[in-house]
Amino acid sequence: MSENTLMRAWSAAEKIPGGKALFPQVLRFVVPYTASIHPRIVELRPGFAKVEMRDRKALRNHLSCLHAAALFNLAEFTGNLAPMAGLSPKLQFIPVELTIQYYKKARGTITATCEAGIPETSERIEHKTQVHLHDEAGTEVARADVKLLVGPKAK
Numbered sequence: 001m002s003e004n005t006l007m008r009a010w011s012a013a014e015k016i017p018g019g020k021a022l023f024p025q026v027l028r029f030v031v032p033y034t035a036s037i038h039p040r041i042v043e044l045r046p047g048f049a050k051v052e053m054r055d056r057k058a059l060r061n062h063l064s065c066l067h068a069a070a071l072f073n074l075a076e077f078t079g080n081l082a083p084m085a086g087l088s089p090k091l092q093f094i095p096v097e098l099t100i101q102y103y104k105k106a107r108g109t110i111t112a113t114c115e116a117g118i119p120e121t122s123e124r125i126e127h128k129t130q131v132h133l134h135d136e137a138g139t140e141v142a143r144a145d146v147k148l149l150v151g152p153k154a155k
Contacts, residue, residue, distance in 0.1 A: 004089050006081075010044050034077045037070050042111070046086025050113045051078045055106075065105035071142050072100055075131040078112040079146035083129060086118035090153060093119075093127065097147040106141040110134065114146075124151035 009026070013019035023041055027034070037059060043050040051074065053059070059070040076098055083093065116129035127150045133142040 004085070004087055006044075006085055010041075010085070031077070034073060037073050037077075039074065039077055041081070044081065044085050047082055047118045048113075048115050049078050049082035049085065050111065051081065053110045053112070055108050055110070063105065065107050066110060068100075068102060071102070071106055071110065071133060072098070072144070074110060074112045075100055075133060075142065075144035076146065078114045079116070079129045079131040079144060080148070082114040082116040083118060083127060083148065083150075087150075088120070091119065091121070091150055092153045093148040093150040095146055096126075096149045098144060100142055100144040102142045104135070104139060104141045106133070106135060108136040110141065119150045121150060122152060124149060126150075 010023060013023040020041065037053050040052045041049070042052055053070065053074045055066060059066050061067040076095060079098070080095060087093065110133050112131050112133045114129050114131045119125060119127045127148045129146045129148065131144040131146065132140055135141050
């Protein structure tokens, strides 16, 4: 399988000074809503994504912790990014379901990780990924399950 557009762009960004920091700025144009959480991609390879979200006042709720919607947004972004990084250029996907469990109030920088298999298919299939969100102490604050509908690109 040839390297997809996302991975080519990530590989190019890694090679230039400040490129990893600029990469999410480019993604703002592709997924503007996700830009609201200011995600920072720490690691990206086919089937794996590690993304950080800094704790900011704009993302807090009335309990002085990160809002559930910000955590949900981070989980969706990470859960889509991992499989997208290894997806064949002949395939596309759309998330069709996301469920999340919150275990602890989230404060500080949150790191989301997703290790997802890479779907190889010529049919429409459901593909599931799981995202783990941890605080700076390494405590899991939330876990999300993302269901994607994967299939060939329309001609």
